[in-house]
Amino acid sequence: MKSFVLRPGKCRVIFFDLEFYVPVAGRDKEGFLYNPWDKSCKFLGGSFLVANPEKDLNLDTEINPGRVSSLWLWKSGSERKLLEDIYDLLKSAYDLVYRAHQGKVSPILCGIGISSSDVPILFELFKRYKILSNSDAFSFQNKFRIIDISQLAITTFNNKSSFTYPKSKSLILQKYLPEKKFDSGVRVWDLYDQGHTSAIEGRVIDEVLCTRHCYMKILSDVRTFKYLEKNKKRLTSVYSDSSSI
Template sequence: MSSNNHIRQYKHLTQIIFFDLEFYVPVKDRESERKDLRANPFQEGHFLMGGTFTKKNPLLPDKKLNTIDFWIWRYHDNETVLLEAIVTYLENVWNEIKEKPDQTDLIIAGIGVSRADLGYLYSKSLQHNTRSQDHLFSIFYQLRIIELESMAVPFFSNKNGLLYPKTTGQLLDLFNINRERKSGTEVWGAYDGRDFKSIEERNSNEVTDMIQIYDRMVASIHSQNASIRFSSDVYSKLMSLVKKDKDKNYIKHRYTHNKDSHVLKAGVGISERYKLFKIMKTAKFLK
């Protein structure tokens, strides 16, 4: 929220909030010929159930996570009070950011966060008059957005020339995250049955998965830059630093010796690159 042209990223202030929301859709609006977003903040009977927010300082060495969740059943089924709590939380994080006027803006990240969660939250906050219109716009639309479903596009082949956002299932498969993916529509029935625990657990798991996708995306980018080709001397140094035989064999099977260098084999996938990166990181070969 700064007009300063010289933006900096202070380690203790640079923050990403990973979050995911759950919306309630009444029975009459659940059927649709298209698999599109059926939740609509302006339709009668639709409301925000809540969500999970996890704050991460990516530039700090310990990368400690701070998680908080908000659910309408904890606020006496009052959507206005729920929204007040979420807006206050975001205001508090923004205030931390504004400790330094040249600190980069608050970052949010998620899957579909730009086309669903952010707009829904903003619209509902307006309807319930949680803050003035200009203040709400400032809170929500000066955020920097990391949209994982779009950022992952270059990791896929996209052979037909169409750059199209990826599904959660595609992201979980790509980054080798073992999580059974159920339909998001199940939360409506769970709410009808007052099974709040399953909604909270599902939502929390989704945010955990987002963070893993982000971390593995970052690691994959690093691994592509760091491990495509090594000179023989550097390769020997790497192997001397790696302690476990299984890790050494993993590296050997993915590199080919070419004259005076070792080159990553064609066809080594994202998950394999990620594991290579982790091995090299553990061996303190990479900083």
């Protein structure tokens, strides 16, 4: 049997951020206001950076904003076409990883808060517009793995309570990119109402690149933690040996 070899250059991490529109009449409720099955709401689209771990996941590597794929309702013409384009992007990344690893490795979907919003919403939309059947949507979703930065970042904060909770985008940016300030997501609704679609595009590309940066900084912190852990074990061993003399 041929042995399995991980090929990082043939893996993919898809950093992305989606935007949704809720009409004024639906903004007076609590919680997450967008519902993929509510026809009064709109799926606006989003931006995607399909990253090669060997080339793109290094803090010294600058990513040109032109590398980010932006797929938007005002360019696609309809939500269905927009979703078909997003599906094609995801399927292309999956096919590359699958062929290189015989299906033993999955592409990664990465973003802030995506496990409770962007990912489930996207696959509900695939079902709503019959781009995928319910069964196929479930199967396709499970061909990916999710790294939610809001959960990954928990370990890098001083959690005084035994109750842990996903970190907000604002807290994560404050820690890793304090110079970056993003208005509330509600601002996107105002920009859309005003027809400032280019401002939405620029904002979301910036958010995706910031997400990648936070991912890399968190990974750097984890490596530092592991180094300190290893060093502590070494010092403990040395102390133990010296005490027994």
